[in-house]
Amino acid sequence: MKKFVAMSLVAVAFTIITVKATEAREYKIGFIGPMSGGAAQLGQQMKRGAKLYMKLHKDQLGKHTIKMIVRDSKRPGGPIAKAAAQELITREKVELITGLIFSPNAMSVAPLVNKSKTPVVIMNAGTTFIPNMSPHMVRVSFTMWQAGVIIGEHAASNLNCKTAVAGYTNYPPGKDSINAFRHGFEGKGGKVVDEIPMGGPGKVPDFTPFFQRAKSKKPNCLYVFVPAGNHAAAVAKTYQALAMRKAGIRLIGPGDITQDTQLQGMGSAAVGLVTAHHYHMFLKSAENQAFVKAWKAEYGANNPPDFVGVGGYDGMAAVYAAIRAANGSKLTSAIAMKALKGWKFESPRGPIMIDPETRDIIQNIYISIVRKKGGMLVQETQKTFKAVKDKCKELKLGKCGKKLY
Amino acid sequence: MSPFLNEISTVLVFGLAYAMLLFIISVGLSITMGLMGFANLAHGSFAMMGGYVTVTLVTQSGVPFAAALLISFVAIALLSIPFERFLYRHLYRRSELDQVLLTIGLVFASIAGVTFIWGPDPQLIQMPNYLKGSVDLGFNTFPKYRIFMIIAGAMIVAGLFYGLERTKIGAQIRAAVDNRTMAESVGINTDRLFTWTFALGSGMAALGGGLGIQILGGIKPVFAFEYLVIFLIVVAVGGMGNIRGTFFAALILGIIDFAGKFYFPEGGAFVIFAVTILVLLIRPQGLLGKN
Numbered sequence: 001m002k003k004f005v006a007m008s009l010v011a012v013a014f015t016i017i018t019v020k021a022t023e024a025r026e027y028k029i030g031f032i033g034p035m036s037g038g039a040a041q042l043g044q045q046m047k048r049g050a051k052l053y054m055k056l057h058k059d060q061l062g063k064h065t066i067k068m069i070v071r072d073s074k075r076p077g078g079p080i081a082k083a084a085a086q087e088l089i090t091r092e093k094v095e096l097i098t099g100l101i102f103s104p105n106a107m108s109v110a111p112l113v114n115k116s117k118t119p120v121v122i123m124n125a126g127t128t129f130i131p132n133m134s135p136h137m138v139r140v141s142f143t144m145w146q147a148g149v150i151i152g153e154h155a156a157s158n159l160n161c162k163t164a165v166a167g168y169t170n171y172p173p174g175k176d177s178i179n180a181f182r183h184g185f186e187g188k189g190g191k192v193v194d195e196i197p198m199g200g201p202g203k204v205p206d207f208t209p210f211f212q213r214a215k216s217k218k219p220n221c222l223y224v225f226v227p228a229g230n231h232a233a234a235v236a237k238t239y240q241a242l243a244m245r246k247a248g249i250r251l252i253g254p255g256d257i258t259q260d261t262q263l264q265g266m267g268s269a270a271v272g273l274v275t276a277h278h279y280h281m282f283l284k285s286a287e288n289q290a291f292v293k294a295w296k297a298e299y300g301a302n303n304p305p306d307f308v309g310v311g312g313y314d315g316m317a318a319v320y321a322a323i324r325a326a327n328g329s330k331l332t333s334a335i336a337m338k339a340l341k342g343w344k345f346e347s348p349r350g351p352i353m354i355d356p357e358t359r360d361i362i363q364n365i366y367i368s369i370v371r372k373k374g375g376m377l378v379q380e381t382q383k384t385f386k387a388v389k390d391k392c393k394e395l396k397l398g399k400c401g402k403k404l405y
Numbered sequence: 406m407s408p409f410l411n412e413i414s415t416v417l418v419f420g421l422a423y424a425m426l427l428f429i430i431s432v433g434l435s436i437t438m439g440l441m442g443f444a445n446l447a448h449g450s451f452a453m454m455g456g457y458v459t460v461t462l463v464t465q466s467g468v469p470f471a472a473a474l475l476i477s478f479v480a481i482a483l484l485s486i487p488f489e490r491f492l493y494r495h496l497y498r499r500s501e502l503d504q505v506l507l508t509i510g511l512v513f514a515s516i517a518g519v520t521f522i523w524g525p526d527p528q529l530i531q532m533p534n535y536l537k538g539s540v541d542l543g544f545n546t547f548p549k550y551r552i553f554m555i556i557a558g559a560m561i562v563a564g565l566f567y568g569l570e571r572t573k574i575g576a577q578i579r580a581a582v583d584n585r586t587m588a589e590s591v592g593i594n595t596d597r598l599f600t601w602t603f604a605l606g607s608g609m610a611a612l613g614g615g616l617g618i619q620i621l622g623g624i625k626p627v628f629a630f631e632y633l634v635i636f637l638i639v640v641a642v643g644g645m646g647n648i649r650g651t652f653f654a655a656l657i658l659g660i661i662d663f664a665g666k667f668y669f670p671e672g673g674a675f676v677i678f679a680v681t682i683l684v685l686l687i688r689p690q691g692l693l694g695k696n
Contacts, residue, residue, distance in 0.1 A: 038627045040525040170671075196670045203631050204527070204622045206423070209666035209673070212415050216408065230527050234622030237529070241548040241619075243539040265529050265623075 024063035025328050029319060030088030032081050032099040032109070033123075035072040038203060042101050042229050042308050043072070045261065046123055049305065049312025050098070052298055053320070060320055064328065069094060073101070076171065076201040076227065078108030085109045089116045095331040096121065096322065098315050101308070102201060102227065103127035103173045110134040114405050119322065119336035123315035124228070124308055127173040128180075128392045129399040131359045136333040138340045138359040140318050140352070141311040142278045144176040144225075145183075145392040145400075147254035150365050150385055151223070151276035152184025155252055159274065161185070161221035163193045165214040167207075168225040170197035177225035177254060180392065185223075193217050201227045207238040215244055224253045228308055232262040240269035255280060258370055260306035263377050270377055273370045278363050279307040279349040280379040291348035307349075314347045318354070321345075351387075358393050407544075414545045416664045422551040424659025425558025426620060430613030430632070431639040432565065432651050433606020439646010440582050441599050443493060444501050446508040448610055449629040449636060450515035455481045455611020456624030457519055460528040470533050474615045482608030489603040512629050520626045527623030536619075550619050557616065561609075562652060569648060578602055582646045638677070642684050644694020653692055 031050065033043035047070065054066065069092050071084035081100070088094045089112065097113065098121040100106040106125035110133035113120050122130065122139040131137050155161040166181055168174035174197070182192050194217045199205035214222050222244065224235055239251050251257070255277020263270060281292055281304050291313070295305040305313075318340055323331060325339035341356035350364040367383040392400035434448040458477035462468040468476065488511075496504050536553055539546045569575035580588040581595050589595050618624050621632075635658075643654030658677055665676030684692065 038525070038625065038631075040520070044525075198670065199674060203627070205666075205674075206621060208419055208620075209663050210670055212419065213667050213670065216412060216415070230622070230625065233527065233529060237619075237622065241539070241550065243546055243548070247546075261526075265526075267529075267531060 023328060024065070026065045026067050027096070027323050027326075027331055028067045028069060028092060028094045029096045029098060030085065030092065030094035031068050031070045032073050032084050032088070032097065032105065033070070033101050034074055034076075035070065037074045039076065039101065039227075039229050041261070042124075043099075045306060045308040046099060046101060046312035046315075048295075048299055049309035049314075050123070050316040051312075052295060052309075053313045053316035055298070056294060057317075057320060061323055062327075064323060066319070066323065073099075073105050076102040076104055078104040081105035082108040082112065085112050089113075089118055094118070096319060096336065098319055099123055099312075100125045102171075103130060104171065106130050106137075107133060107172070110137065110405070113137070113333075117333045119331065119333040121315050121318045121322070121340075123311040125173075127176050128390060129176075129402075129404065132393075132399065132402060133404045135359075135405065136337065138318065138337070138343075138354050139361055140314045140354070141361065142307075142363070143360060143390040143392070144173050144254070145180040145390050146278065146361075146363070146365050146388050147276040148177045148180025148225075149184035149391050150367070150388070151252055151254065151274075152181040152186075152190070153188050154184075154274075154276065154367055154383070155221050155223070155250075156185050156188035156190035159221065159250060159252070161190055161219075161250065161252075163191050163217075163219040164221040164223050165194045165196065165217050165219040166192050166223045166225075167196040167198050167210055167214060169201050169227055169231065170199060171201050171227075173227070174201075174225050176392075178223065181223050181225075183391070183397075192223075193219055198226075201231075204230045204234050207234055208242065211238050211242050211244065215242060215247060215249065218247075219249060221250045221252055224251065224257055226253075226256055228256050228259050228306075229262075232257045232259050233265050236266040236269040236273070245272070250274070255307060255368070258368070258379060259308075260304050260379075261308075262306075263370070263379070266377065268372070270370045271372050274367065274382075275379075276365055276367050277307065278365055279310050280366065280368055280381075281305055282368075282379045283349065283366070283381065285348070285350060287346050287350075288348040305348075310348050314345060314349075314352065317345050317347075318343060353387070355389060358390065360390050360393065362387050362389050364388065410544050412667075414542075416660065416667055418545075418547050418551060418555070420660030420663035421656070422554040422558075422620065422659075423663055424656045425554055425562075426613055426617050427635065427639050427659050428652050428655035429558060429561055429616065430610050431636045431643075431655060432648060433603075433609045434636055435640045435643060435645055435648065435651040436578075436582075436602055436606045438640060439644075440578065440602055441493075441497055443497060444504045444508065445493070446505060446633060447488075447511035447515065447629075448607075449633040450512050451481055451485060451607040452610035452614035452617075452632070453515065453519065453624060453626070453628040454484070454614065455608075456614035456618050456628065457523060457528065458611065459615035460530050460618060460624055461523075463530045464528070470530070470536070474612055477615050478608040478612045481611030482604040485607030486600060486604050489600050493603070512633075516626045516629055523626075525626060527625040528618075529623040530618055532619060554616060554620065561612075565648060574598075574601075635677075638681050640691075642681055642691055644691030647691070647693045647695075650691055650693030 462473035643650035666673035
């Protein structure tokens with residue numbers, strides 16, 4: 001018995017020593033995104049962003065390597081993402097989870113990682129209160145309130161909108177987004193005259209009945225939130241088909257309605273749309289131009305990046321920062337959170353930082369307009385708001401002010 | 406210019422345009438189910454294929470929209486014949502479960518197939534100029550495309566009714582739906598009749614798939630599943646195999662669906678299901694179906 005104990009002690013000591021000696025280590029991370037079904041293009045964009053970062057920064061981890069295990073979350077809802085996370089944590093024993101396109105995906109993962117203490121880097125899901133659901137989560141993408149408040153204020157102050165109708169896809173970030181819009185818009189004297197839930201995120205509805213309803217209310221502005229992906233083109237098309245511009249109704253929203261990958265397909269319907277967002281591929285910074293060039297070299301000139309791709313790219317940068325901090329030892333949540341709170345990065349979208357208090361992103365928000373140039377649709381930045389924090393958490397409104405774990 | 410007239414005309418015109426689309430796609434499904442007693446869940450796949458053929462012809466080959474619709478009608482009708490001859494035929498006398506398993510498998514295969522070729526993004530087309538823009542009727546404005554949809558739908562409905570009620574082949578189809586054994590014993594070749602009817606139904610679905618691109622926000626791989634439920638509802642409410650019933654069902658459901666979403670966006674998507682349940686409680690065989 002004594003001999004056995006002694007031997008195990010030696011074994012344990014040996015493992016500790018090898019780890020301490022920062023041997024090359026393979027970090028297994030889980031990536032959850034929609035890889036099939038209606039939102040597959042979003043999963044593909046996000047994965048492409050992550051892979052591009054890995055390709056361009058191969059040497060940044062020293063001798064350590066990353067093994068990315070991809071799991072399909074299929075639908076915008078929670079259960080499949082949750083099962084995927086559970087499998088990644090318990091069977092694959094991943095040390096970090098990333099990806100997560102839709103808010104319900106991220107929300108369903110929170111209780112799991114609260115038990116397993118697995119760090120999570122959210123690459124997209126934007127419902128504002130998500131990081132409050134787990135102390136192990138950081139978000140590199142955006143919050144609905146960042147763009148929502150700014151476009152609301154801009155509409156009331158600069159776009160001559162006195163009344164607005166707000167249409168939204170009926171799931172958590174949709175409600176979040178119109179609350180943010182109302183906060184900004186009514187704060188500057190505007191009035192939201194109708195709120196129209198426009199179906200769920202799972203399938204693109206025919207927007208006609210909803211937009212006709214909005215039209216019958218005769219507002220100055222129509223604010224629309226839809227999830228990234230296929231919804232956007234349908235929004236612009238319906239707006240045009242119903243001659244709403246002629247009726248004096250201006251379409252505005254967060255940049256989801258002018259997502260770069262969807263933009264060219266919208267045709268003339270998109271010209272003149274004003275949005276607030278943290279990224280579009282026409283940003284003039286050197287970082288962005290290098291990024292767009294690298295992206296197109298990798299994935300083809302006809303496959304532009306968009307904010308989902310940038311989310312993947314920046315998310316992977318954050319993962320790298322966490323792994324560098326662990327430097328050969330196990331990547332615990334404590335190490336990851338310490339490394340990422342206050343983490344700064346020159347992203348293609350501009351300088352970003354993780355707020356050490358809320359673990360949420362601080363970034364620039366751009367007011368942009370869509371114009372036609374040489375047969376192509378482009379976005380032009382009209383105004384830049386620097387280092388925007390999430391207002392909902394600053395003001396501690398509703399769930400934003402609460403600890404949800 | 407009264408708001409009331411504006412709202413009513415909005416609901417009627419947009420609802421009618423949607424109803425026409427529902428009818429054009431569902432009628433083929435109704436015939437296959439009524440005539441051959443075959444649960445063809447892959448019907449939506451034929452509609453989707455029609456949409457993709459139309460999109461490809463218009464955007465890649467520059468074929469005019471109307472011609473592309475006709476070509477896709479013919480192409481998918483022809484394509485469906487080998488499916489009927491070599492696959493479906495063997496399952497006519499098998500259980501519904503077998504039929505459902507085969508056709509749902511085809512749906513999966515078709516979704517994977519079009520995703521492989523065209524990718525997961527929805528494919529959109531630019532409309533020809535005569536279908537762009539809108540018509541101002543004084544009390545309300547309507548997109549030209551919806552008006553076109555209603556007119557095209559009305560023509561197709563009229564053509565189908567004429568064909569079924571006034572021609573010999575129509576009489577044969579009706580006879581075979583009513584009593585197949587009897588029809589065969591008076592010398593109708595029901596096998597061949599099935600094949601042609603099936604091809605016609607699939608072609609109609611393809612036409613609907615092409616016409617729907619503009620209304621349903623583009624054509625995409627999940628189309629085959631997303632709209633299957635509504636097509637089945639139209640068939641069930643109308644009564645299987647009854648074209649008149651399918652038409653009324655499409656009309657009622659199309660208009661009610663639009664009105665529901667227009668007046669009660671919060672729960673509007675469910676109105677159509679409530680109506681379906683109600684109709685089927687009172688008439689389980691559908692509006693005009695036979696017991």
